[in-house]
Structure formats: C-alpha cells, structure tokens
Amino acid sequence: MANPYDPQTPARPQYFGGRKKVLKQIQERIDAAKFHHASGAVLIHGHRGVGKTSLLKKVIYNVNADQMKGAKVLYFYRRLGRTTNDEEMYRMLNEELSSAFEVRKNWFQKMKSAGRHLEMVNLSWLRVKIPADSQESPYLLWKSNLRNLVGIEDYVLVAIDDADFLSVEAIGELKTIVEDAGPVPVLLVVSGGTMFEQRLVDAYSPVARIFSGASFNIGKLDPEETREVLEKPLQGEQTAWDTKAINEIHKLTGGYPYLIQCLASASYRKDERITEKDVRSRVHDAIEIGKSWLNHEIPNASDQDIISFIKITRLDKGILQSADMLKAGIQAVYVGRLVRQGILRKISRGRYELQKSPIIAEFEKLKRSLQI
Numbered sequence: 001m002a003n004p005y006d007p008q009t010p011a012r013p014q015y016f017g018g019r020k021k022v023l024k025q026i027q028e029r030i031d032a033a034k035f036h037h038a039s040g041a042v043l044i045h046g047h048r049g050v051g052k053t054s055l056l057k058k059v060i061y062n063v064n065a066d067q068m069k070g071a072k073v074l075y076f077y078r079r080l081g082r083t084t085n086d087e088e089m090y091r092m093l094n095e096e097l098s099s100a101f102e103v104r105k106n107w108f109q110k111m112k113s114a115g116r117h118l119e120m121v122n123l124s125w126l127r128v129k130i131p132a133d134s135q136e137s138p139y140l141l142w143k144s145n146l147r148n149l150v151g152i153e154d155y156v157l158v159a160i161d162d163a164d165f166l167s168v169e170a171i172g173e174l175k176t177i178v179e180d181a182g183p184v185p186v187l188l189v190v191s192g193g194t195m196f197e198q199r200l201v202d203a204y205s206p207v208a209r210i211f212s213g214a215s216f217n218i219g220k221l222d223p224e225e226t227r228e229v230l231e232k233p234l235q236g237e238q239t240a241w242d243t244k245a246i247n248e249i250h251k252l253t254g255g256y257p258y259l260i261q262c263l264a265s266a267s268y269r270k271d272e273r274i275t276e277k278d279v280r281s282r283v284h285d286a287i288e289i290g291k292s293w294l295n296h297e298i299p300n301a302s303d304q305d306i307i308s309f310i311k312i313t314r315l316d317k318g319i320l321q322s323a324d325m326l327k328a329g330i331q332a333v334y335v336g337r338l339v340r341q342g343i344l345r346k347i348s349r350g351r352y353e354l355q356k357s358p359i360i361a362e363f364e365k366l367k368r369s370l371q372i
Contacts, residue, residue, distance in 0.1 A: 004268075005233065007258055007261035010053040016055075018229060019051075023062075025216070030062075030063065033154070038185055039178050039186045040178065040214065041190065042211065045194060045217055046193070047194055048357045050220070050257055060077050060157075060159055067104070074097070076158065077159040080161065080166065082165055083167060084165050086170045089138075090138035090142045096158075097142075147182050152184055155184065156186050157186075158187070160189070160190045163196055179210070190211075194217075220254055221256075221257060223246075230260070240273050240274070242275045248276045253362055259286070265289055266288075267282045290363055297356060297360045298364070301341055301364065305334065305337055305338065308334040310370075313361050319347070320344070
C-alpha cells in the first residue's frame with residue numbers, strides 16, 4: 001500500500017484514532033436529536049494542527065453510516081476560508097442543504113436501479129421543495145427549506161469548519177439556527193481555534209450557552225490514542241509498528257497529531273516492522289515534512305525562548321497567570337520575549353493567553369535537539 005500517513009490532509013475517517021470520549025458525547029447529542037427530537041450544538045476547539053477537521057469528518061462519517069442503516073437524516077459540511085457575514089452564512093447553508101439532499105436522493109435511486117433490496121426506502125418521500133429563485137432573505141429561505149423537507153424526520157446535521165471566519169453577526173445567528181430549527185431537529189457542529197472559543201465566552205455568552213456541556217477543547221493524544229492512530233491504517237497489512245517505536249513517536253511529538261503524522265510518514269517502511277531505531281533515524285525527515293507550515297511561525301526565537309515555550313505548554317492552560325509561569329521556572333524577561341514573538345498575548349496585568357500552538361514548541365524542540 002502507499003504510505004497511509006499524510007500530515008497535509010485530515011485523517012481519513014476509516015483511519016481516525018483516539019478522541020473516543022469526545023465522539024461518545026457527540027453521539028449522545030445526535031441520539032438526543034434522533035430519538036427525543038431535541039436540537040443542539042457541539043463546539044470543537046483547539047490550537048491549529050490538533051485534528052479538529054479530522055474529528056469533524058469522523059462525525060460526518062458516523063452520521064453517513066447511520067443514514068445507510070435507514071435513518072432519515074440529512075447532513076452536510078462546509079469549511080470557511082474567508083470572513084463570512086450572516087447573509088453569506090445562510091446562503092451557504094441553503095446551497096449545502098439543497099446539494100446534500102440531491103446526493104442523498106441520487107444514492108437511493110442508484111441502489112434501487114442496481115437491484116438492491118432496500119426495505120426501509122420509500123422513494124415517494126424522497127422529495128424536497130427548495131426554490132431555485134426566491135425574493136426571500138437567505139435566513140427566511142433557510143427556514144422555509146427546513147419546513148419543506150419531506151422524508152427527513154430524524155435530524156439535520158450542519159457542520160461548519162473553521163468558524164473563526166464568522167463575523168459578529170454570523171456568530172449571533174448560530175443560536176438562531178439551533179433554537180429556531182422548525183419541525184426537524186438541527187444538530188450544529190462547529191469547529192474553531194482557541195480564539196473562537198474565547199470570543200464566545202467573552203462577547204457572546206447567549207451563543208456560548210447553546211454549546212453548554214458539549215464544548216470540547218481537543219489537544220494532544222495520550223499514548224494509547226497514539227498507538228491507535230499509528231496502527232489503524234495498517235490493519236490487514238504486513239507493515240507493523242514495534243511497541244517501542246510507538247512509544248518513541250509519542251515521546252518525540254508530545255502526542256500532537258500533526259507531528260505524529262509527520263514522524264509516522266517519515267518512518268513508514270512498507271511490509272516491514274518499524275522499530276524505535278527507524279523512528280529516531282527519521283526525525284530529520286519528519287522535520288522536513290513539517291517545516292513548510294511550522295518553520296516560519298517563530299523564526300527569531302532563541303533556544304531559551306523555546307524552552308520557556310515548552311514549559312508553558314506543559315502547564316496545559318490557555319490562560320496563564322504570572323505566578324504560574326514563575327513557578328514553572330520562566331523568568332519575567334522571557335515572558336516579555338514570548339509576548340513580542342506572538343506566543344503569548346497579554347490580557348491584563350499578570351494574565352496572559354497562549355496564542356501559538358503547542359505543536360510549534362514540540363517541532364522546535366525536535367529541530368534543535370533540545371533536552372528538557
């Protein structure tokens with residue numbers, strides 16, 4: 001097989017590993033929509049490169065499996081790439097809703113044409129009334145579309161990736177999407193960076209409430225999750241990981257998904273047993289793989305800056321007090337340096353927010369061969 005480890009793209013759902021607790025809680029929200037007709041929202045947030053998109057894709061994959069078993073659901077995924085206001089957001093949702101329904105309908109039609117026996121399918125309910133042209137506002141058209149869905153009775157799942165691009169007005173409408181869903185429950189799954197989550201808490205507390213009990217700050221993987229991420233793509237293959245090699249990858253990468261993929265991709269040897277020695281000998285190759293993204297994040301940082309950065313990440317806090325950092329052995333002069341390099345942001349006297357992904361600290365540690 002080709003090298004199954006690719007840090008440049010989200011993990012294939014079939015290869016997805018870890019995050020079992022988060023997936024379980026998301027499934028509970030889906031079940032609440034399906035069996036209790038309850039709309040809801042899920043927020044997935046964290047630093048860049050921790051696997052938010054991969055997790056979102058896994059959720060979609062699981063919902064698709066539910067549909068294959070006969071669930072009357074509709075789902076779609078939209079990734080944002082530019083600032084999006086409320087009207088643009090609703091316009092996108094209408095487009096995706098229409099497209100998702102057509103995909104679903106065509107699949108059932110193909111199965112029937114191929115002679116597949118699908119007892120749960122009654123094609124008479126596979127229809128939808130979504131006007132091609134309308135004078136209504138995008139919001140009113142969205143409401144109309146949800147009311148006119150026929151045959152979608154369990155839930156509609158809306159996945160918005162990189163929600164950091166949503167404008168103030170669009171963020172406010174997330175609450176409306178959930179609470180004004182109409183006859184079919186809507187499950188909204190949103191991903192964003194740490195700043196997006198902070199925006200919700202600081203300025204949009206009414207919106208933040210829709211994510212209450214379902215807001216997940218994902219970060220590094222534990223050793224067992226790392227094992228799963230490495231072994232899943234190799235099921236049925238001759239290639240295998242030695243236990244010491246898995247442990248070495250976890251230790252070298254700090255458990256951060258992007259770096260795990262970089263080092264796994266560099267260490268992969270088809271039809272062989274990958275050893276600890278293989279992993280250690282491929283660190284430079286892993287750095288080469290990841291450098292296009294990571295090499296320019298903090299180009300002026302000294303070794304001592306990196307050591308301070310790593311000590312901060314080990315505190316495992318998004319918001320840090322001066323006392324926390326002093327206790328971790330970080331002198332005030334280095335706190336100031338990290339602020340100037342954009343690693344930390346000063347919020348108020350004695351309070352700081354971690355801005356850069358911990359993945360960058362682990363990358364620099366690898367690149368510089370720092371012993372901490």
